[in-house]
Amino acid sequence: xxxxxxxxxxxxxxxxxxxxxxxxWGVDEVxxxxxxxxxxxxxxxxxxxxxxxxxxxxxxxxxxxxxIGVGQFGLLFLxxxxxxxxxxxxxxxxxxxxxxxxxxxxxxGERPGLAQLGGAAVALVGIGVIAxxxxxxxxxxxxxxxxxxxxxxxxxxxxxxxxxxxxxxxxVVWSALIPPIPLLLASLLLxxxxxxxxxxxxxxxxxxxxxxxxxxxxxxFGFGAWxxxxxxxxxxxxxxxxxxxxxxxxxxAALFLGEAITGVEIIGxxxxxxxxxxxxxGPRLFKRAPA
Numbered sequence: 289x290x291x292x293x294x295x296x297x298x299x300x301x302x303x304x305x306x307x308x309x310x311x312x313w314g315v316d317e318v319x320x321x322x323x324x325x326x327x328x329x330x331x332x333x334x335x336x337x338x339x340x341x342x343x344x345x346x347x348x349x350x351x352x353x354x355x356i357g358v359g360q361f362g363l364l365f366l367x368x369x370x371x372x373x374x375x376x377x378x379x380x381x382x383x384x385x386x387x388x389x390x391x392x393x394x395x396x397g398e399r400p401g402l403a404q405l406g407g408a409a410v411a412l413v414g415i416g417v418i419a420x421x422x423x424x425x426x427x428x429x430x431x432x433x434x435x436x437x438x439x440x441x442x443x444x445x446x447x448x449x450x451x452x453x454x455x456x457x458x459x460v461v462w463s464a465l466i467p468p469i470p471l472l473l474a475s476l477l478l479x480x481x482x483x484x485x486x487x488x489x490x491x492x493x494x495x496x497x498x499x500x501x502x503x504x505x506x507x508x509f510g511f512g513a514w515x516x517x518x519x520x521x522x523x524x525x526x527x528x529x530x531x532x533x534x535x536x537x538x539x540x541a542a543l544f545l546g547e548a549i550t551g552v553e554i555i556g557x558x559x560x561x562x563x564x565x566x567x568x569x570g571p572r573l574f575k576r577a578p579a
Contacts, residue, residue: 289525297517297529300510305536307506308374309544310498311365317495318487319479320365325471328357330503332464342458344451352447352459353466356511359440362471363433372430375547378537379418380434385527386412387442392523395446400524403570411531411563418534418556448515449523456516460508528567531560 289297314323342349360381368377385408392398400408451459475483517526535557542549 301532302536308378308537310501312374314498315369319483320369321475325468327502328464328467331507335461339461342454349463353463355444357467363437367430367433370430375538375541379534383438384441388445388527404524407563407567414556414559421552457512460512
């Protein structure tokens, strides 16, 4: 993977880490499923009128929209609203890496390399170190919802990979048409018809900014670039970059939300980054080693 694509993958990870702060700010003002629907309405409109529909069938667009929009983010927003800390959410959601690698092996027969397995193992130790330090205060239901969201992210990665080498910005934009309807219906059932006027009466500049960041930066740029990378590289090369998301997520949650970051979390974050470095540069080092 060339350096410019490594930088692109790291940029996506940083944006996604920051998005957990935006989610926390957003669900403080808007019901979580309604907020998720609004995110995708803004991601789809007006972009869908200017971006050509990609050369894939509606089943893949629908599958991606349901897996990522409804499954991953609907569950994640709900978990954070129910009390899952933003920083911890950015960590637990990275179970998607292991869901992704397992599903890629099951559906595409992709076998991760030794360096990727080693890097994932080191990063998993780092995640475990942080989790042991933080899981004590997390309620069970929000935690389970976040794990389920990670599984949906893995499924979405498989749909994006199945789409192949297409216009991935168009894929993300057109698939963004799918989540609003089921999410609005679910919000109507869970929150009642008063959720929309309540949100409008409480919406502030911070809430509007969080929606804009999630729709345009995290969704259009983030998922467009991520799906583009998945369409061009082995899943085992791309997925571990997401392990840097909790490093950015925990740091930004500490900075903007005042969530405490401990010495143990710093150690775990260093291990996550070390695992990422091994995944990225390990294959090159192995190739240069004498036979």
